[in-house]
Amino acid sequence: MEIKETSLINLHKSNGAKLVEFAGYNMPVQYSDGIIKEHRFTRSNSGIFDVSHMGQLFIYGDDMLTKDLEKIFPIDLQSLKINQSKYSFLMNKNGGICDDLIITKISEGYMIILNAACKINDYKILKEKLNDSYKLELKENLSLVALQGPGAQNILGKVIPETTNLKFMHGGDFSYNNYKLYITRSGYTGEDGFEISIPNEIAENFTKILLKNGSKLIGLGARDTLRLEAGLCLYGNDLDTETTPIEANLKWAISKKRINDQYPGSEIIKKQIHVGVKKLRVGIKPDTKIIARANTKIFNEENKKIGKITSGTFGPSVEYPISMGYVDSNYSSINTKIFLEIRGKKIAANICKLPFYQKNHLKEL
Amino acid sequence: MSEVKFSKEHEWITLEGEVATIGITKHATEMLGDIVFAELPEKGSNVEKDSTAGVVESTKAASDVYTPLSGEIVDTNEKIVDDPAKINEDPEGAAWFFKLKLKDISEMDSLMNKEEYDKFAKESGS
Structure with missing residues (x-):
């Protein structure tokens, strides 16, 4: 299959990007500054992330669509206001996660941001579940640019002043050079920030304006270290079809009002909420500087295997190694001593609270 | 000190008497990216040519460091263990x-x- 490129490919190349294939796209893993500098610049100033590979799915419809989508997503869509966003999941009949996503109510229906590797499959699942009753569009003509960090509000405010009024997890229509942009106050770095849905033909020009105002392009490498410090899950690593939102410690994303309703996996989710789960996602911090990466086996003090790491790296802001993984829920309390098998040796570690890095984003008012 | 020599595993080697000093090349550090962890062999241990004699890790991945020569480890540079960023700053x-x-x-x-x-580094591209 041919490798796809986003509308910012030339900008990536001219900024010294090291390009790698990710989910079928040629994407920048880092630029000439490198992952650590890029990470820290995002936390101290701001960073621009090309996330155009992610799916931007639009589903058009009215109240009927809201009711039908509630049969798919475990969230209270009826109370969702226009231009408000919520984090949710597409689940299989066992409650396993097919994708994690952000759903936003817009005047014409809903906009859903999907993971790049899942978007085609998600589209098929949703089309089938909605019985072809609604128009679904997976937009190829739109790019998605995230601007993240404490300086994001100021920088975007210089280009589109009205965006500074957006509340966290809210969006709206804005115009730039007579083009329509949809901007939400959201992101995946643990920082305040925005995600900007923008027509392909002006994405490069717009990104250059953000650069001129003092921001920098940040690659997927730093995006990964930023999200892990913020305790956020990466689909394919920390979430998959064998894992439910309750096991992933994401119960907060299931609307209380919807717990007794029917949606894929609802019986299992309900049971897990009431009875508990066998495995649970936790934060893990090794006692030494060693890094425990995905698939590292986790043991208890009696040398019994109790789980495995699903993501691990060095946290450039916290300046220590950070990991997330799943353990037998009997071992999930904070400060439980565990052991990680790394290159044949058992390394002592502790279960710790998430996030590793304290969130800095604008709280919902 | 002798002329600097290089291995196919991207180590550099200098020789003083019968003691060789070994590190990883600038090219290797550029491929690895920011190094955040280093593990060195134990002082006094004996290593065989082409065997693993350490580990370096970037934010993205772990890579073995090989010894291009056989012998006894007589000294290790603990400064790079304490501050692995030094490897990117002055690898050679x-x-x-x-x-x-x-x-x-x-x-x-x-x-x-x-x-x-x-020439080898340019051609191998990795």
Whole structure:
């Protein structure tokens, strides 16, 4: 299959990007500054992330669509206001996660941001579940640019002043050079920030304006270290079809009002909420500087295997190694001593609270 | 000090008497990206040519460090363990990894000179 490129490919190349294939796209893993500098610049100033590979799915419809989508997503869509966003999941009949996503109510229906590797499959699942009753569009003509960090509000405010009024997890229509942009106050770095849905033909020009105002392009490498410090899950690593939102410690994303309703996996989710789960996602911090990466086996003090790491790296802001993984829920309390098998040796570690890095984003008012 | 030599695993080697100083090349650090963890062999241990003698990790991945020569580890550079960023800053100088008392000095013959290594690194591209 041919490798796809986003509308910012030339900008990536001219900024010294090291390009790698990710989910079928040629994407920048880092630029000439490198992952650590890029990470820290995002936390101290701001960073621009090309996330155009992610799916931007639009589903058009009215109240009927809201009711039908509630049969798919475990969230209270009826109370969702226009231009408000919520984090949710597409689940299989066992409650396993097919994708994690952000759903936003817009005047014409809903906009859903999907993971790049899942978007085609998600589209098929949703089309089938909605019985072809609604128009679904997976937009190829739109790019998605995230601007993240404490300086994001100021920088975007210089280009589109009205965006500074957006509340966290809210969006709206804005115009730039007579083009329509949809901007939400959201992101995946643990920082305040925005995600900007923008027509392909002006994405490069717009990104250059953000650069001129003092921001920098940040690659997927730093995006990964930023999200892990913020305790956020990466689909394919920390979430998959064998894992439910309750096991992933994401119960907060299931609307209380919807717990007794029917949606894929609802019986299992309900049971897990009431009875508990066998495995649970936790934060893990090794006692030494060693890094425990995905698939590292986790043991208890009696040398019994109790789980495995699903993501691990060095946290450039916290300046220590950070990991997330799943353990037998009997071992999930904070400060439980565990052991990680790394290159044949058992390394002592502790279960710790998430996030590793304290969130800095604008709280919902 | 002798001319700097290079291995196919992207180590550099200098020789003083029968003691070789070994580190990883600038080219290697550029491929690895920001190094955040380093593990060195134990002082006093014996290592065989082409075996693993350490680990470096970037934010993205872990990579083994090989010894291009056999011998006894007589010194290790703990400064790079305390501050792995030094490896990116000065890979072919202050950030040496270990010193090795050679078992067989003729093993030096299989190493490349700078010109050969630069060509090798460019062609291998990895």
